[in-house]
Amino acid sequence: MAIIIDESTKTIVQGITGKNASLHTKLMLEYGTKIVGGITPGKGGHEVEGIKVYDTVEECKIHHPDASVSSVWVPPRFAKDAILEAIDANINTIVVITERIPIHDMLYVRERAKDKNIVVLGGNTPGLVSPGKSLVGMLPRITFKPGRVGTVARSGAVTYYLANSLNLAGFGESTSVGLGGDPILGANFEDILRLFEQDSETDVVVMAGEIGGVYEELAAPYIKEMTKPVVAFIAGKAAPQGKRLGHAGAIVEGNMGTAQSKIDALKANGAVIAETLSEIPVLVREALESIRGYDKSRRQK
């Protein structure tokens, strides 16, 4: 099954006429993602990479009622409006590539999405990919291989390196999800862990967090409830206090959001902690062997 997207998912692109959005529309199409329409207000009737452009999400939905996922590429000042428009049109999952969206805008958008049970991924997410099936966002396609490891990370590049090191060790991903680097995110680690726990094609989950915010800590108690093993990696052990490291969300403020507080919370709830990226495939192998060992011993009884 994979989570959120698969080969049958129909998607739309908001802000499709922008430079990055049109390049990645091309790359997504080449990957096999089913894009049924694009939206740029005022550019209705144009075409981008053979995809029809509409003025509004509503109009696009009238022509493609089965469109269920949107990726949002508009500049930050238009992001709130674009996301609300997608919510209004009942798009199930909204993947927000736009970065540095004002905090109060994101708080508002979260509330409206929650009213309708809509998943908002990001802001500042690289997107997500179910390898071999569908890719929504800007993840580099060659990096991901089909497999049974679910991955979820805050940062784009960490998502790529993670998949890369899993692939070099012979593993692949059911779905790889980027949560995003903004301080207020739509979906958080726990939301995605819940989906992986339910997914019949995922055996083990890798989560990669970083300093700042509390999303890793908030997810920790749920890990205890999960039947699937979780391998966790936290970037930023060597980060200086009080300096914002690129991502708006990545800053250690007081005791909040340190790498250590995250590692402690995850460890206490049963996650296996990887010290480096290259340790992750080793720990994934161990976790899988212990599950298989457990199955075998159960069968023998």
Next chain:
Amino acid sequence: MRLYEYEGKKIFRKYKIPVLDSVVVDKMSYHQLDEIMYPVVIKGQSFLGGRGKAGLIKFANTREEAEETIRKILRSKHSSFEIEKVLVEKKVAVKNEYYIASAIDRPAHRPLFIACKHGGVEIEEIAIQRPKDVLKYYFNSCIRMHEFEARKISRSLGLSGKELILVADVVIRLYNLFLDLDCKLAEINPLVMTEHGEIYALDAKVDLDEDAMFRHPEIDEMGIFARHEIGELTERERVAKKMGIPYVDLDGDIGVFPGGAGFGIAAIDLIEHYGGKPANFMDSGGAPTQEKLRAMLGLLVENPKVKAIFGARFGGISRCDDWARALINYVYENKPGKPMIMRMAGNMEEAGRRIIEQAKAEHPELFRNIKIYAVDTPIEEVIKETIKTAKRFG
């Protein structure tokens, strides 16, 4: 973006939150001191807490006393921070002190209003000692507070009658300001009631969302400019900031030229893990321009502490061919002798590799110390080699 107290009070005045008469002194000229009534309170302007303990808050009964005290505080250090401005404010006889603030509860993803009848102390301390006295009121985002809600908050501080109305008015104005100006925090600690039944915000702590400043030209117009969160910027950080590059100086000798922020953070960890010392944090942001990439390299090459440069480009929204083009153009123009050990993978990787191979073939002497690995070399190996190289060149 945290504001100084005197800047916060400028905003308070605009929102008609009562503050005392004051002047700001920032140079060794004291003529402003004639414009104020004595006695006064003198407050060194710093973002850090604990100003009282650090000796940055003093009283003066006369102009002469004030001048003497300011001379001591101006240019003194609060931790690593140099005090550049002093606020001189009329002193009042205080009857009661309160704490009020609008903030964002990040885990709950909701705005909230905090009120406490013990003001003048750090709220974190009160929360530990008397948690029941720290009252929290949650609101839906982007929705204004009703007047009756402000009266409820005011009553919970133990107030009644005329005083209740006075404080309720400040509560609602503070919350309006918090929403209007995209604040992360708007705090008054203490809010004081004087012997004469007047109310004043004695301190102002305002933290604005830097990502929302595009819609607040009024902040710029008030003479409040974007600045770094905490501490002073180094010269190089200042240069980087001007070019729009998130950059932080660290202590080591390995320049870090990463792609995005997340990997930049992980790269610093990895370098330390393998016994190296990173010289910086840096973030290209999504889809950096040629100029930006070249400026990023320049920051590292021109830093005398940097012995070797570790680079990584995992092309997502940022393409490998753009990255490669910026790299070779930088090398052509600047002919850096410093060794660079890098890895390039991701979107448009093949095109990027062709650009580099061709440049290497045409100018082998310029690329002698530059190695670009591909997707099949683990990043850890690239980092280990950079550390070894830095030692050799150190």
